[in-house]
Amino acid sequence: MAEDAILGYLAVAEEIPDSGQFASQHGLHHNDVVNVIKSLHGFRYIDAQDIKRESWVLTDEGKKYAADGSPEVQLFLAVPQEGSISKDELQKKLEPSVFKIGCSQAGKNKWVDMGKQVSRKVQHVEDKVKDLLIRVQNVEEIGKDDVNSLKARKLIVAQTWKGYSVRKGPNYAPKRKKVATDLTRENLQRADWKELEFKEYNFNAKGPPAESGHLHPLLKVKQQLKNIFLQMGFEEMPTNNFVESSFWNFDALFQPQQHPARDSHDTFFLEAPSTTRELPEDYVELVKCVHESGGYGSRGYMYDWKREEANKNLLRTHTTAVSTRMLYALAKQPFAPKRYFSIDRVFRNESVDRTHLAEFHQIEGLVCDRGLTLGDLIGVLNDFFSRLGMSKLRFKPAYNPYTEPSMEIFSYHEGLKKWVEIGNSGMFRPEMLLPMGFPEDVRVIAWGLSLERPTMILYGIDNIRDLFGHKVDLSLIKRNPICRLGIN
Numbered sequence: 166m167a168e169d170a171i172l173g174y175l176a177v178a179e180e181i182p183d184s185g186q187f188a189s190q191h192g193l194h195h196n197d198v199v200n201v202i203k204s205l206h207g208f209r210y211i212d213a214q215d216i217k218r219e220s221w222v223l224t225d226e227g228k229k230y231a232a233d234g235s236p237e238v239q240l241f242l243a244v245p246q247e248g249s250i251s252k253d254e255l256q257k258k259l260e261p262s263v264f265k266i267g268c269s270q271a272g273k274n275k276w277v278d279m280g281k282q283v284s285r286k287v288q289h290v291e292d293k294v295k296d297l298l299i300r301v302q303n304v305e306e307i308g309k310d311d312v313n314s315l316k317a318r319k320l321i322v323a324q325t326w327k328g329y330s331v332r333k334g335p336n337y338a339p340k341r342k343k344v345a346t347d348l349t350r351e352n353l354q355r356a357d358w359k360e361l362e363f364k365e366y367n368f369n370a371k372g373p374p375a376e377s378g379h380l381h382p383l384l385k386v387k388q389q390l391k392n393i394f395l396q397m398g399f400e401e402m403p404t405n406n407f408v409e410s411s412f413w414n415f416d417a418l419f420q421p422q423q424h425p426a427r428d429s430h431d432t433f434f435l436e437a438p439s440t441t442r443e444l445p446e447d448y449v450e451l452v453k454c455v456h457e458s459g460g461y462g463s464r465g466y467m468y469d470w471k472r473e474e475a476n477k478n479l480l481r482t483h484t485t486a487v488s489t490r491m492l493y494a495l496a497k498q499p500f501a502p503k504r505y506f507s508i509d510r511v512f513r514n515e516s517v518d519r520t521h522l523a524e525f526h527q528i529e530g531l532v533c534d535r536g537l538t539l540g541d542l543i544g545v546l547n548d549f550f551s552r553l554g555m556s557k558l559r560f561k562p563a564y565n566p567y568t569e570p571s572m573e574i575f576s577y578h579e580g581l582k583k584w585v586e587i588g589n590s591g592m593f594r595p596e597m598l599l600p601m602g603f604p605e606d607v608r609v610i611a612w613g614l615s616l617e618r619p620t621m622i623l624y625g626i627d628n629i630r631d632l633f634g635h636k637v638d639l640s641l642i643k644r645n646p647i648c649r650l651g652i653n
């Protein structure tokens with residue numbers, strides 16, 4: 166249709182100066198003409214040049230007045246030729262916007278006398294505005310001042326019209342030759358490949374996008390945090406056991422058995438297997454004592470410690486449970502300083518909301534060495550978080566059953582323009598370390614944070630359910646580039 170019109174027209178004419186006029190002269194939609202021009206240009210049947218033209222188009226309000234007349238004329242016609250009409254009466258006869266604009270325009274044009282009563286001041290008026298709008302609609306020229314006044318009344322807006330001027334191309338032919346895009350068996354059998362014109366190879370054509378796996382944003386940030394820990398000389402702890410005994414998750418951490426976190430409101434206890442198979446009996450005895458009657462300078466919690474409570478299996482509530490196992494194993498060896506880290510899932514029976522699910526990934530770091538102080542903890546925290554791009558830290562005294570002193574960590578986040586709580590930390594209590602068998606002067610400083618929070622902030626994800634779980638929009642994972650940690 167449009168193709169034959171264009172190729173046919175160029176058979177007799179040098180050029181098609183304006184695809185817009187060509188379309189209207191041939192009763193074609195300009196878009197169809199443009200698509201054909203692009204395709205013929207692609208095959209070099211024609212040579213098309215962009216042409217732009219600024220034109221005015223009517224706004225919706227402009228279209229209304231072009232159809233129904235300008236508001237001032239509608240108002241004028243609503244005023245009786247003789248006598249007058251009350252303003253309220255008049256208002257009822259017209260749409261609110263027409264009445265409002267009509268009053269100001271007709272008033273300005275001194276067509277009517279706008280008092281409590283409204284009367285005509287002239288016999289007849291021309292609807293110049295309507296005429297101008299119709300001329301614009303018909304792409305006819307109108308004067309500069311008229312353009313400005315219509316523009317001022319937001320009845321017309323500028324529009325860039327894009328079209329093409331077209332000339333014959335190097336492969337011009339009045340009819341598009343069917344170009345073969347493939348040499349088929351039939352072509353060979355019919356030996357008609359000689360006549361056939363083959364489409365050029367387009368070596369710049371992009372192949373189909375290579376579908377590949379995409380790392381979940383959480384895993385991208387996890388990898389960067391692992392790199393930071395490894396660069397700081399930390400060794401990763403094995404976290405491949407979501408199921409833990411209450412002993413390693415709580416008791417070994419000197420967390421008393423009646424501590425609120427140890428009831429099913431906060432912790433997922435297992436039905437099967439409900440109890441752990443074995444614990445290091447001699448060490449369990451020491452833990453029992455320190456809970457019940459203290460020692461090592463502590464008076465303990467002075468309650469009856471129950472083995473069956475410690476035997477209960479649960480989904481670990483923190484990766485600190487892994488730290489406990491690793492520190493216990495470390496204490497069995499001749500002492501050597503150690504830096505450990507873990508990043509893995511922990512489970513808490515919490516109500517789900519925008520930032521909390523029943524599970525999240527905990528990041529934990531610990532340094533075990535002789536004579537470590539709170540200063541060393543603050544030092545390693547500044548080092549660690551500065552590598553995450555968080556340099557300005559503040560510390561707020563906090564409480565954990567297994568660390569004393571403990572501190573919540575805050576950082577001023579330039580992007581969010583506020584102080585953000587970025588983690589918790591402390592020095593493991595002697596009641597935890599000494600029963601393990603560590604020498605008196607060995608101290609362990611540790612800290613923890615979540616993986617979800619930094620990932621949500623870095624990827625600008627507002628609701629944790631958009632980050633993790635069955636509602637995640639996979640395209641988000643596909644589309645999201647790596648956010649470089651440490652770069653604001």
Ligand code: FB9
Nearest residue numbers: 527568586587588589590591611612613614615618619622
């Ligand atoms: O991750 C947390 N906040 C955070 C971290 C990084 C971050 O980076 C942004 C790019 C800039 C932003 C925010 N928090 C810890 C703080 C809060 O979100 C807190 O409300 C929620 N916390 C979780 C626990 O919720 C019950 C985050 C999680 C958390 C808290 C404490 C520990 C671990 C995870 C710990 C510990 C610990 C303490 C002493 C010794 C050993 C471990």
